[in-house]
Amino acid sequence: MIKSSVHNLPEKLSADILKLIIDADLRPGDKLPNEMVFSKKFNAGRSSVREAMKLLMSKNIINIRQGSGTYVAEHPGISEDPLGLVFLENNPRMLYDLLEIRILVEPTIAAMAAKNASAYDIKRIADVCSKTESLIMLGQNFVEADTDFHKAVAAASKNLIAPRLVPMVGRTIRAVEPLMDQRCSQDAVRCHRAVADAIASHDMAKAKDYMYLHIACNRRLLSEKQEGQIKA
Numbered sequence: 662m663i664k665s666s667v668h669n670l671p672e673k674l675s676a677d678i679l680k681l682i683i684d685a686d687l688r689p690g691d692k693l694p695n696e697m698v699f700s701k702k703f704n705a706g707r708s709s710v711r712e713a714m715k716l717l718m719s720k721n722i723i724n725i726r727q728g729s730g731t732y733v734a735e736h737p738g739i740s741e742d743p744l745g746l747v748f749l750e751n752n753p754r755m756l757y758d759l760l761e762i763r764i765l766v767e768p769t770i771a772a773m774a775a776k777n778a779s780a781y782d783i784k785r786i787a788d789v790c791s792k793t794e795s796l797i798m799l800g801q802n803f804v805e806a807d808t809d810f811h812k813a814v815a816a817a818s819k820n821l822i823a824p825r826l827v828p829m830v831g832r833t834i835r836a837v838e839p840l841m842d843q844r845c846s847q848d849a850v851r852c853h854r855a856v857a858d859a860i861a862s863h864d865m866a867k868a869k870d871y872m873y874l875h876i877a878c879n880r881r882l883l884s885e886k887q888e889g890q891i892k893a
Contacts, residue, residue: 670705674713677703679722682733693723693731759833760880764873766826767811771856771872772865773818782817783861789813790857797846807834810853814872817860833879848878 678699687693694702699710714731717723722737774782789810796803808831815823852875859867 670709671712671716674699674703674705674709675716678713678717682722682737687733689733689735689737691733693733695730756833757880757883759829760876760883763830763833764876764880767814767830767876768869768873770815770818770820770823770826771860772869773820773823774814775860775863775865775868777819778817778860778863782813786810786813786817786857786860790853793853794850797850804831804834807849807853814856814860849875852878 678693682693696707696710696714699705699713700707703710714723714725718725720738721734724732724734726732774786778786789806793803793806793810796806808827811830811834812824812827815827852871855871856868856875859865859871
């Protein structure tokens with residue numbers, strides 16, 4: 662029994678530290694106390710605290726930055742690949758099926774954003790929309806800005822789960838962006854702006870429709886590209 666308790670101490674400490682993060686309402690990017698503070702607080706050895714920290718880092722709850730300290734992760738508890746997509750990378754259906762899921766989910770998220778967006782959300786969406794437009798017009802890589810647009814829309818929905826779906830959005834954006842020609846880029850600009858304007862005017866129906874059109878364009882582009890590869 663004693664051996665088992667010692668073995669589970671890092672797990673218990675990781676749970677205690679997680680509770681502290683939640684109770685203190687720490688946000689992504691907030692800095693945590695150092696190991697010595699936790700060691701004294703929980704009356705545990707620093708090696709046990711260190712193991713607890715490693716457990717939390719493996720669950721993407723904290724980030725440890727060498728020479729700087731320990732911080733709450735940007736998306737606490739969400740792995741970079743929550744759907745295990747890395748195991749489907751070589752399957753040609755993977756991206757198309759991801760877009761199918763997005764087309765089922767994101768238009769509704771956009772409608773929720775139109776209903777619930779605050780003035781801050783509306784400005785944030787408009788700003789990221791403008792940044793994406795500028796990058797597209799300049800012919801520069803816009804993947805990060807495009808992903809940020811979808812993040813902003815998801816956050817504006819006020820649904821706790823919606824922002825946690827964004828990693829799959831980023832995966833399809835990174836894959837589709839190199840395939841886009843000038844026509845599709847212009848379509849993306851128009852759809853982003855239409856979604857942003859619909860959310861700003863709290864028009865749920867338009868926000869939903871324009872987000873659907875935006876993802877449908879990406880799906881069509883990917884389908885055409887895959888058909889061309891098959892014929893070649």
